[in-house]
Amino acid sequence: MQHQIEQLLRQRFGPKSEKHHADQLLLFGEAAVELPTAPASAEPKTPGGHGRGKLPASLPRPPVVHDLTPEQKLCPECGVERKKIGEESSEQLEYVPASLRVLVHTRPKYACSGCQGHVVIAAKLPEPIERGLPGVGLLAQVIVSKYVDHLPLYRQERIFERQGVSLSRQTTCGWMAECAGLLEPIAKAMKARILQSRVIQTDDTPVPVQDAHVKGKNRTGRLWNFLGDRDHRFILYDYTRDRKGEGPDAFLQDYTSGYLQSDASTGYDRIHARGIIEIGCWAHARRKFHEAISSDPARAEPAIAWIGRLYDIERSVKRESAQRLLTLGRAASEAERIAIEDEICRIQRSKDAPQILEGFSIWLESQLGQVLPKSPLGVAISYTRSNWKALSRYWEAPWFSIDNNASERAIRPITLGRKNWLHLGSDTGGRTAATLLSVTQSAIAFGLEPWAYVRDLLNRVSTHPASRLAELLPDQWQAHGSGLGRELAIQA
Numbered sequence: 001m002q003h004q005i006e007q008l009l010r011q012r013f014g015p016k017s018e019k020h021h022a023d024q025l026l027l028f029g030e031a032a033v034e035l036p037t038a039p040a041s042a043e044p045k046t047p048g049g050h051g052r053g054k055l056p057a058s059l060p061r062p063p064v065v066h067d068l069t070p071e072q073k074l075c076p077e078c079g080v081e082r083k084k085i086g087e088e089s090s091e092q093l094e095y096v097p098a099s100l101r102v103l104v105h106t107r108p109k110y111a112c113s114g115c116q117g118h119v120v121i122a123a124k125l126p127e128p129i130e131r132g133l134p135g136v137g138l139l140a141q142v143i144v145s146k147y148v149d150h151l152p153l154y155r156q157e158r159i160f161e162r163q164g165v166s167l168s169r170q171t172t173c174g175w176m177a178e179c180a181g182l183l184e185p186i187a188k189a190m191k192a193r194i195l196q197s198r199v200i201q202t203d204d205t206p207v208p209v210q211d212a213h214v215k216g217k218n219r220t221g222r223l224w225n226f227l228g229d230r231d232h233r234f235i236l237y238d239y240t241r242d243r244k245g246e247g248p249d250a251f252l253q254d255y256t257s258g259y260l261q262s263d264a265s266t267g268y269d270r271i272h273a274r275g276i277i278e279i280g281c282w283a284h285a286r287r288k289f290h291e292a293i294s295s296d297p298a299r300a301e302p303a304i305a306w307i308g309r310l311y312d313i314e315r316s317v318k319r320e321s322a323q324r325l326l327t328l329g330r331a332a333s334e335a336e337r338i339a340i341e342d343e344i345c346r347i348q349r350s351k352d353a354p355q356i357l358e359g360f361s362i363w364l365e366s367q368l369g370q371v372l373p374k375s376p377l378g379v380a381i382s383y384t385r386s387n388w389k390a391l392s393r394y395w396e397a398p399w400f401s402i403d404n405n406a407s408e409r410a411i412r413p414i415t416l417g418r419k420n421w422l423h424l425g426s427d428t429g430g431r432t433a434a435t436l437l438s439v440t441q442s443a444i445a446f447g448l449e450p451w452a453y454v455r456d457l458l459n460r461v462s463t464h465p466a467s468r469l470a471e472l473l474p475d476q477w478q479a480h481g482s483g484l485g486r487e488l489a490i491q492a
Contacts, residue, residue: 003376006294055091100163103135128458129178139179140455142172147413147433147440148450152421177428180435182461183454187438189469191236194228195252199259199279199400201227202248202268203407205414208423209241209430218423221430223437224248225410229399230338233445234474235410237437239430245270252276261404264387280391281404282307288380296377299367303380306360313352314402317345345398353395361388413441446474453477 073081111119128136145151153169153176160167194200203225208218224238224247240247245267252260252271261279262268272278286307292300321341325332332340364381371378384391394400414437424430443453457472464472471480 003292003295007291055093061091098141100138100160100165126462128182128462129175132175132178134175136455136458139175139458140451142175143179143436143454144440144451146176146421147417147436148444150413150417150420152417155420173425173429176436177432179458180432183439183457184435185466185469186457186461186472187236187435189473190234190438190442191226191251193232193473194226194234194236195255197229197232197258198397199229199261200252200255201261201401201404201407203263203404203411204243204248204265204267205411205418206243207239207414207418207430207433209427210423210425212426221424221427222247223411223414223430223434224251225407226251227407227410233442235438235441235445237414237434237441239427239434241427243267259393259400261401261407263404264383264390277393278390279393279400280387282310282391282394283403283405283408285380285384285387285391288383289377292376292380295375296371299371299377300380302363303360303377303384306356306363309356310353310402313348313356317341317348320344320348342398349395349398357392410441413437443474448474448477 070081075082105125107122107124109119109121111117128134128139134142142153142156145156146153153172156172157167157169204222206220207223209221211217211219220242222240222243224240226236226238228234238247238251243265248268249270255271255276257275259277259279260268260271261281263281263284264278268278286304289300289303289307293304321337321344324340324344325337328336364385367377367381371381373379373382394402424433439454439457440450443450453474456477461472470476
């Protein structure tokens with residue numbers, strides 16, 4: 001009970017980091033001397049400057065001239081008007097509040113002047129919501145505000161009210177569902193690309209869902225994420241009513257060969273049973289030892305130090321890769337950067353990781369008879385030993401990651417949003433959230449501005465040829481031209 005109370009207090013008030021003290025390696029005695037040590041940095045880091053950074057050149061810069069009055073321009077000695085010999089200028093960042101505008105779409109009609117017949121009118125442009133009120137910019141703003149900036153619909157309702165427009169949350173919720181239907185082909189295309197990955201990372205988190213049968217009561221649904229490898233850097237989300245293994249198994253049913261990196265939940269057993277190879281997550285293993293520090297620090301700290309040695313290798317790979325790239329004397333291409341990192345990663349991991357893993361395995365075995373199986377440390381040791389084969393697999397290829405942290409970071413938009421929008425309205429709302437999260441978070445993963453990307457998708461997806469749908473995916477969108485710049489220039 002004391003351990004549980006301490007964990008709850010740490011989660012509520014304590015730091016989220018799981019750092020350990022380097023001097024805990026002394027607890028190993030002579031064994032610590034034999035372990036490879038992380039190389040020291042060649043040069044100490046110099047602190048970065050704290051001066052004002054340059055403002056983006058893309059921002060508009062309307063001139064604001066502060067001139068003298070005609071009286072002030074006169075010379076106080078001879079009375080002649082002084083001439084301009086130069087000027088001083090300084091920049092100040094200003095904010096112009098977002099504004100709504102009404103687009104009036106006019107379609108002139110034409111008829112034959114001779115027979116007064118054959119009336120013709122321009123075809124009506126396709127709209128994301130047929131005969132709907134919102135334009136694509138407004139829809140993109142509501143989507144990004146909720147699924148990127150974590151602003152729930154009821155708060156957006158108040159923001160629009162301050163601008164004199166009444167948009168109820170029920171209305172905008174319906175808009176979100178229709179937009180998700182429009183963008184579903186994009187999400188499916190990204191899923192097809194993710195399934196081409198050599199390794200897929202996944203994680204899940206609970207979300208409260210309103211119970212349609214009991215008013216005022218919520219039940220628990222699940223949102224899962226699936227991340228492709230470095231050649232398919234899409235982030236896709238999926239919603240299920242529960243945490244049963246049928247959910248991820250159905251999502252990955254067409255993933256017939258490759259690797260899956262997860263937190264070793266039993267929900268993935270069905271996937272591994274049909275041949276998908278499991279890769280463990282050392283961050284999850286380390287977390288369990290970190291939770292055991294309060295009850296058994298003498299044993300938990302050395303375990304964390306062992307795992308820290310594995311992470312020292314990863315940091316060493318990053319340092320050496322950065323140094324190698326600097327020696328090129330020019331900007332390296334993406335292919336060159338990956339080749340250098342892979343080479344260094346393969347050498348460093350194969351050199352040091354097996355030795356550390358073997359030493360840690362021997363240490364874990366030596367602790368079995370000294371800890372209670374159901375104690376926090378006993379649970380940590382049991383988790384690590386039962387998943388040892390999956391945990392030891394990461395160093396076999398440079399494109400494998402040591403942990404599942406990338407997928408945990410992809411869960412963060414859900415956990416942050418959950419604190420604001422509190423719950424999903426239904427299972428349909430869960431699927432809507434999954435689609436819109438997939439589109440917005442994948443755009444961010446590729447460095448795109450999410451509002452511009454979503455706006456352009458809504459403007460084009462209904463008329464874009466299905467055979468060229470790949471052009472709208474985040475990795476190809478900029479290369480094929482979004483058309484957004486031209487459109488905004490026309491409006492301006």
